[in-house]
Amino acid sequence: MTTWEAALTIAGLALITVLTRGFFLIPEREVPIPVWLREALRYAPLAALVAVVVPEIVLTQGQLIHTWQDARLFAALTGGLWFWWQRGILGTILSGTAVMLALRIGLGW
Amino acid sequence: MSSPVPHWQHPEFRRGARDMVGIALGIGAWGLVTGMAMVKSGLGLPLSLMMSMLVFAGSAQLAALPLMAAGAPIWVVWATAICVNLRFVIFSAGWRPYFGHLPRRQRLVLSYFTADLNYVCFMRRFPEPRPEEGQLPYFWGGVAVNWTAWHVLSITGIFLADVIPSQWGLGFAGVLALLGLTGSLLSDKATWVAAVVAGCASVAAYAMPLKLNIVIAIAAAVAVGVMMDHAKQALAGRTFGGAP
Numbered sequence: 177m178t179t180w181e182a183a184l185t186i187a188g189l190a191l192i193t194v195l196t197r198g199f200f201l202i203p204e205r206e207v208p209i210p211v212w213l214r215e216a217l218r219y220a221p222l223a224a225l226v227a228v229v230v231p232e233i234v235l236t237q238g239q240l241i242h243t244w245q246d247a248r249l250f251a252a253l254t255g256g257l258w259f260w261w262q263r264g265i266l267g268t269i270l271s272g273t274a275v276m277l278a279l280r281i282g283l284g285w
Numbered sequence: 286m287s288s289p290v291p292h293w294q295h296p297e298f299r300r301g302a303r304d305m306v307g308i309a310l311g312i313g314a315w316g317l318v319t320g321m322a323m324v325k326s327g328l329g330l331p332l333s334l335m336m337s338m339l340v341f342a343g344s345a346q347l348a349a350l351p352l353m354a355a356g357a358p359i360w361v362v363w364a365t366a367i368c369v370n371l372r373f374v375i376f377s378a379g380w381r382p383y384f385g386h387l388p389r390r391q392r393l394v395l396s397y398f399t400a401d402l403n404y405v406c407f408m409r410r411f412p413e414p415r416p417e418e419g420q421l422p423y424f425w426g427g428v429a430v431n432w433t434a435w436h437v438l439s440i441t442g443i444f445l446a447d448v449i450p451s452q453w454g455l456g457f458a459g460v461l462a463l464l465g466l467t468g469s470l471l472s473d474k475a476t477w478v479a480a481v482v483a484g485c486a487s488v489a490a491y492a493m494p495l496k497l498n499i500v501i502a503i504a505a506a507v508a509v510g511v512m513m514d515h516a517k518q519a520l521a522g523r524t525f526g527g528a529p
Contacts, residue, residue: 177356182332185359189349189366190339196370198396200378204389209378215511217371222470223483223506224368225463227499228348230484231491232460238491248457255461256468265465266314272461280454 247279293429297419301426304406309430312402313438315462319343320442322459325451326350330443337439341397341432344466345369347459357496365499376404382414383407398428400435475517479510 177185200207233252234241241249255272259265279285292298323333323346340346345366352362376399384395406427411420449455471477483506490498 177353179329179332181359182328182353183335185349185353185362186332186336186339188359188363189336189345190341192345192363192366192370193340193342194393194397196367196377197373197399198377198393199374201380201384201392201396202377202389206381206385212511215514216507217375218514219476219479219507219510220368220371220503222467222476222480223503223510224348224365224371224499225344225467225470226480226483226506227487227502228351228365229460229463229467230487231498232351232457234488235491240488247454248460251454251457251461252464255464259465259468263469264311265462265469266311268465268468269314269318269458269461272464273455273458276454276457280452 245285247276247285250279251276292422292425295419295422298422298426298429301406301410301423301428302430303426304410305402305427305430308402308406309434312431312434315343316435316437316439317442317445318458318462319346320439320444321446321449322347322350322442322456324443324446325456325459326354328353330447333443334440337436337443341435342366342370342400343435344463347463350459352496352499355496361496361499368503372401373399376401379404379408379414383411383416383420386416395424398432400431403427403431475510475513478513479506482506482509 195202200209233248236246251272254275255268258271259268262268320333320337323336324330328336328350336346348369349362349366352365377396380395380399384392387395403424407420407424410423411417446455467480471480483502486505487498487502490501492498493501
């Protein structure tokens with residue numbers, strides 16, 4: 177991606193921020209929410225997040241990782257378990273990052 | 286609904302700010318991670334600052350970064366950001382009863398600043414969906430804290446990222462933040478199944494050009510989730526109808 181493409185992408189992202197946050201607030205008349213959209217809206221954000229996150233954890237250069245000695249696996253596992261017990265995003269980040277740093281710097285993985 | 290005093294002098298402004306301070310730490314950590322992730326993904330300092338100042342949506346920024354780094358087409362990045370931001374579409378329907386009567390220009394400005402936590406705090410403070418005195422000052426008080434915490438720490442993250450070696454893998458903190466956000470969306474069996482489908486589909490279709498694996502994963506997961514909802518409703522209807 178060239179600098180200009182990246183800048184255009186970012187400008188578009190800013191526009192998306194306004195348009196999604198104001199979707200039903202910006203029109204002059206009240207817009208009814210269709211049923212099918214309401215149904216799809218329940219799963220789309222979750223699906224988008226998972227679709228981005230999972231390849232970042234289990235793939236290297238487009239290939240499934242073939243060793244368990246990958247700091248990302250343990251960092252993600254730690255973060256996931258933390259969230260399971262404590263339900264906090266901050267703790268998820270901190271615990272997972274701590275494991276990441278320990279394995280990368282400590283063991284040189 | 287015009288207040289006799291400027292918003293920032295209104296007592297509700299202070300209350301809105303105070304309600305937000307309690308959760309500003311979480312916002313800050315999120316901003317710090319996003320700031321570092323932007324630089325670590327190879328975006329560079331000027332573009333990272335531009336993204337931080339303009340986009341003002343952490344989860345969309347974090348989701349867009351790996352795609353931009355991989356050279357995905359712009360429309361795929363935008364489509365992903367729209368999907369991640371779809372929850373705001375729902376929230377916007379919630380804002381309508383409070384702010385629908387304001388001029389459109391003002392509604393556009395308000396829309397830009399309505400992050401997740403502003404919604405949570407505002408709905409807790411004003412549970413009745415109708416315009417009331419003090420709503421706008423309360424809103425802007427929360428935004429002032431939220432916006433400041435976000436940008437100060439996001440920019441701190443951008444500058445820290447240059448000092449910290451990328452070998453440490455701190456960019457992964459962004460993935461962990463998304464992981465936590467994902468966890469907060471998992472509520473029942475249907476959402477878990479949809480998540481597993483999205484994850485598998487995204488990995489299986491990873492070789493697709495144009496990062497289309499993201500679009501395929503979303504379509505597959507939404508289809509499975511909606512089908513499960515319908516099956517559940519049909520089953521409940523049959524049980525009910527068949528009762529003696």
